[in-house]
Amino acid sequence: xxxxxxxxxxxxxxxxxxxxxxxxxxxxxxxxxxxxxxxxxxxxxxxxxxxxxxxxxxxxxxxxxxxxxxxxxxxxxxxxxxxxxxxxxxxxxxxxxxxxxxxxxxxxxxxxxxxxxxxxxxxxxxxxxxxxxxxxxxxxxxxxxxxxxxxxx
Amino acid sequence: xxxxxxxxxxxxxxxxxxxxxxxxxxxxxxxxxxxxxxxxxxxxxxxxxxxxxxxxxxxxxxxxxxxxxxxxxxxxxxxxxxxxxxxxxxxxxxxxxxxxxxxxxxxxxxxxxxxxxxxxxxxxxxxxxxxxxxxxxxxxxxxxxxxxxxxxx
DNA sequence: CTGATATCAGCTCGACTGATATGC
DNA sequence: CGCATATCAGTCCAGCTGATATCA
Numbered sequence: 001x002x003x004x005x006x007x008x009x010x011x012x013x014x015x016x017x018x019x020x021x022x023x024x025x026x027x028x029x030x031x032x033x034x035x036x037x038x039x040x041x042x043x044x045x046x047x048x049x050x051x052x053x054x055x056x057x058x059x060x061x062x063x064x065x066x067x068x069x070x071x072x073x074x075x076x077x078x079x080x081x082x083x084x085x086x087x088x089x090x091x092x093x094x095x096x097x098x099x100x101x102x103x104x105x106x107x108x109x110x111x112x113x114x115x116x117x118x119x120x121x122x123x124x125x126x127x128x129x130x131x132x133x134x135x136x137x138x139x140x141x142x143x144x145x146x147x148x149x150x151x152x153x
Numbered sequence: 154x155x156x157x158x159x160x161x162x163x164x165x166x167x168x169x170x171x172x173x174x175x176x177x178x179x180x181x182x183x184x185x186x187x188x189x190x191x192x193x194x195x196x197x198x199x200x201x202x203x204x205x206x207x208x209x210x211x212x213x214x215x216x217x218x219x220x221x222x223x224x225x226x227x228x229x230x231x232x233x234x235x236x237x238x239x240x241x242x243x244x245x246x247x248x249x250x251x252x253x254x255x256x257x258x259x260x261x262x263x264x265x266x267x268x269x270x271x272x273x274x275x276x277x278x279x280x281x282x283x284x285x286x287x288x289x290x291x292x293x294x295x296x297x298x299x300x301x302x303x304x305x306x
Numbered sequence: 307c308t309g310a311t312a313t314c315a316g317c318t319c320g321a322c323t324g325a326t327a328t329g330c
Numbered sequence: 331c332g333c334a335t336a337t338c339a340g341t342c343c344a345g346c347t348g349a350t351a352t353c354a
Contacts (some may be wrong), residue, residue, distance in 0.1 A: 023186040025299035030183035031174040146178035255311040
């Protein structure tokens, strides 16, 4: 955590140049968001890298590691490490894929679904607080625009 | 760089749940943006952490390390490291502040201003490509919303 | 004394690289 | 054969922690 006067904020005097650069603003906003949600993540036994994988598995069903990585834009090497940890926590299991012996079929466990649900519940008001400077319509367009950018056909 | 079919993209089948979470979308978008700009950063002799500091110094003038950190939301410890590197590259100098002997007065050098300008020039089309799925109006509102979020009164 | 400044050592996490073994 | 999958070892950067010396 940063030693701000108030706890979680950058500044009033931030330079103009930065405030024109989308890539800079995105980085700052993402960092702020992370700070807003970090506590909840930890409280619940979740890590940043866990969330995407668990959510992906919960929706797409059992998947190979490579597939999960492709879906999330995560490198295969990193998937190995993340899944090691997730397996260590009992949130997923790796089972041999009978149809292709190169693959692991990664499956989310009950307790995996449980942390996922707990986190989803815990995060709601943090997100709201984070976007508190926007009204409802603006939040919607903001999320929609983000989706357009990350979707990228 | 990630081994995508196309080079820089997540997926078409990304799970719904994630696509509702602002904090997740922000993280992904910021990462994508970083990937888009990483080459330009390196080409020019710039690092991610350098940009904010140099831009801040260019606009606010000589500052103490603590002030820079407060403006950018960067921890004081990290400022030390970043400034060590910036000084090593000859982009800034640390001079003793005569009015307060605890402080360093950090000053951007000519070559510091030079990389800053070079990067600003190099970044323009990368940002445009990154936001290619949005039209001009949408880009403006997107940047405006980001600014509102990061400004946060 | 309290509080701010700068520094240091060390930690964790996330993104990335390159090599390897295995199976399609 | 070329290509995909999973793994391992190790690098780099960024964010953060806690301690210390200095000075207002």
